[in-house]
Amino acid sequence: MALSPILLLIPLLAPQQDETVRDFKKYFKRSKDTMEKVEYVHALKGIDDPSIAKLLLPLLVHKEPPVALAAHEVLVSLSKPELRASLMESVEKGKPKNVFHLLLRVAGDGGWTEYAPLIRPHLESRSEEVRLWSAYAAGRFQDTEAVPFLAVLAGEDKSATVRVSALNALAGMGEGFEEVAGPPAVACLAHPSLPVQAAACKALQKIRVKEAIAPLIEMMDSASGRVLELVYPTLIEITDLQYSDEPSLWKKWWARSEENYVLPASDEIARRRAARKTTNELYRPSKKTGSFVGVDTPSEHVVFVIDISGSMEEFVVDRDNFREKGFTRFEKMEIVRKEVMKAIESLGSNVYFNILAFASEVEPWRKKRVPANSLNKRSALDFLRKLEPIGGAAASEMAQAGLTGAAALGKGRTNTYGALCQALGVDPKMETALITPGAVEKSKGVDTVFFLSDGIPSVGEIVEPDDILAAILEFNRFRRVVIHTVSIGEFKKDFMIDLARKTDGVYVDLGR
Numbered sequence: 001m002a003l004s005p006i007l008l009l010i011p012l013l014a015p016q017q018d019e020t021v022r023d024f025k026k027y028f029k030r031s032k033d034t035m036e037k038v039e040y041v042h043a044l045k046g047i048d049d050p051s052i053a054k055l056l057l058p059l060l061v062h063k064e065p066p067v068a069l070a071a072h073e074v075l076v077s078l079s080k081p082e083l084r085a086s087l088m089e090s091v092e093k094g095k096p097k098n099v100f101h102l103l104l105r106v107a108g109d110g111g112w113t114e115y116a117p118l119i120r121p122h123l124e125s126r127s128e129e130v131r132l133w134s135a136y137a138a139g140r141f142q143d144t145e146a147v148p149f150l151a152v153l154a155g156e157d158k159s160a161t162v163r164v165s166a167l168n169a170l171a172g173m174g175e176g177f178e179e180v181a182g183p184p185a186v187a188c189l190a191h192p193s194l195p196v197q198a199a200a201c202k203a204l205q206k207i208r209v210k211e212a213i214a215p216l217i218e219m220m221d222s223a224s225g226r227v228l229e230l231v232y233p234t235l236i237e238i239t240d241l242q243y244s245d246e247p248s249l250w251k252k253w254w255a256r257s258e259e260n261y262v263l264p265a266s267d268e269i270a271r272r273r274a275a276r277k278t279t280n281e282l283y284r285p286s287k288k289t290g291s292f293v294g295v296d297t298p299s300e301h302v303v304f305v306i307d308i309s310g311s312m313e314e315f316v317v318d319r320d321n322f323r324e325k326g327f328t329r330f331e332k333m334e335i336v337r338k339e340v341m342k343a344i345e346s347l348g349s350n351v352y353f354n355i356l357a358f359a360s361e362v363e364p365w366r367k368k369r370v371p372a373n374s375l376n377k378r379s380a381l382d383f384l385r386k387l388e389p390i391g392g393a394a395a396s397e398m399a400q401a402g403l404t405g406a407a408a409l410g411k412g413r414t415n416t417y418g419a420l421c422q423a424l425g426v427d428p429k430m431e432t433a434l435i436t437p438g439a440v441e442k443s444k445g446v447d448t449v450f451f452l453s454d455g456i457p458s459v460g461e462i463v464e465p466d467d468i469l470a471a472i473l474e475f476n477r478f479r480r481v482v483i484h485t486v487s488i489g490e491f492k493k494d495f496m497i498d499l500a501r502k503t504d505g506v507y508v509d510l511g512r
Contacts, residue, residue: 050086173207212238225300304452483505
């Protein structure tokens with residue numbers, strides 16, 4: 001195979017090797033400690049040595065996930081084309097096979113746009129992993145020449161995860177590709193997978209086509225579950241009409257307008273786009289299956305994640321605020337208990353739900369989601385009545401005295417990462433949060449999570465809030481689970497706000 005002319009850059013690289021790189025080769029293999037290895041990898045960051053790229057490539061599949069993640073981070077940081085040119089041959093040939101898909105992800109994360117023509121042919125690879133990350137990279141590069149290939153993946157690929165990746169890429173391309181990208185996006189509205197339907201709606205909000213209107217109106221009338229949250233905003237983006245989410249209004253309009261209807265040009269609706277965006281972000285469909293702290297949802301697959309760490313035994317500060325809301329007891333746990341019980345009682349009979357109570361460890365009410373029938377609701381309410389904060393002031397006093405409360409105190413910390421991972425159905429030990437083509441198919445079907453906490457994370461596989469956010473967003477990249485977050489008490493709430501905003505959820509502050 002003749003190599004791309006781009007590869008001619010390689011001989012121009014300076015041959016001199018940095019001293020830190022030589023030390024890395026000397027000491028990395030000798031190290032037996034995982035975190036020491038991670039530090040050695042991070043030591044290569046910011047060094048202008050072309051040999052680093054090939055040196056770190058095999059580490060993307062290192063048996064110790066933190067080392068693999070560190071290699072990924074340093075490779076992504078190679079900002080100069082000459083520092084990553086040595087990997088171009090690997091991309092063109094698709095080798096080594098065991099690490100190639102991860103290299104594609106690195107290229108996408110790093111914005112290595114010079115790799116675009118080399119990656120494009122891999123959109124037709126037999127490997128699902130390669131197609132997945134090739135589509136991701138093409139979207140990150142805004143590679144318009146890849147649009148026809150992405151359209152085929154979006155409309156025909158057997159993997160739901162690959163379809164989502166391709167639809168995401170098409171959505172990022174913006175306008176001008178309606179003829180090619182529109183038909184597969186419309187076809188995906190009928191796909192059985194919610195993440196594919198969600199990705200199709202998001203794509204059609206950018207790639208506006210008349211052919212999407214009729215199926216969207218039909219979905220508004222006949223669909224159920226969380227997809228309803230996406231249909232109405234998509235219709236608004238396509239048509240710029242300000243009807244409510246009542247299907248009969250849209251049907252009447254379309255019956256008399258379909259034949260001669262012409263989509264409004266983007267410049268015609270640009271003036272109102274900001275206002276419409278705000279409206280859509282606040283939108284919750286009228287067909288609700290449940291409600292929690294004022295947030296309505298049409299979801300039929302819900303998980304409530306409730307913090308029962310030691311601090312939940314504390315009293316709220318602003319009692320007047322809670323008194324006005326009808327509360328007569330002011331412990332955080334009592335307030336939360338009452339709100340969750342109201343939410344459980346409000347669930348429709350078509351909903352499947354579960355409750356996860358968490359402190360240092362996660363305690364599920366059921367092993368999997370169950371129907372919201374009267375028997376299961378009764379059991380869930382009993383479970384909630386028996387919940388008590390773990391640890392807290394009493395355990396702290398005992399621990400200070402050297403008594404057995406120390407054990408309870410240790411169990412009463414806040415494992416935010418573990419709780420969110422269990423809600424999404426993923427293993428919290430997957431520290432690199434790598435996504436496989438089967439991520440959507442193998443997910444446990446939850447599409448809406450209500451996450452309530454009164455403090456910042458303090459224990460778990462990952463503790464730093466920014467790192468937790470990055471990992472959860474990665475796990476959720478193709479699942480598209482909506483995460484509504486609810487806080488109570490005084491603590492820094494940026495993580496809760498960002499988690500909701502970046503998963504299309506709603507953030508609610510119950511009060512101090």
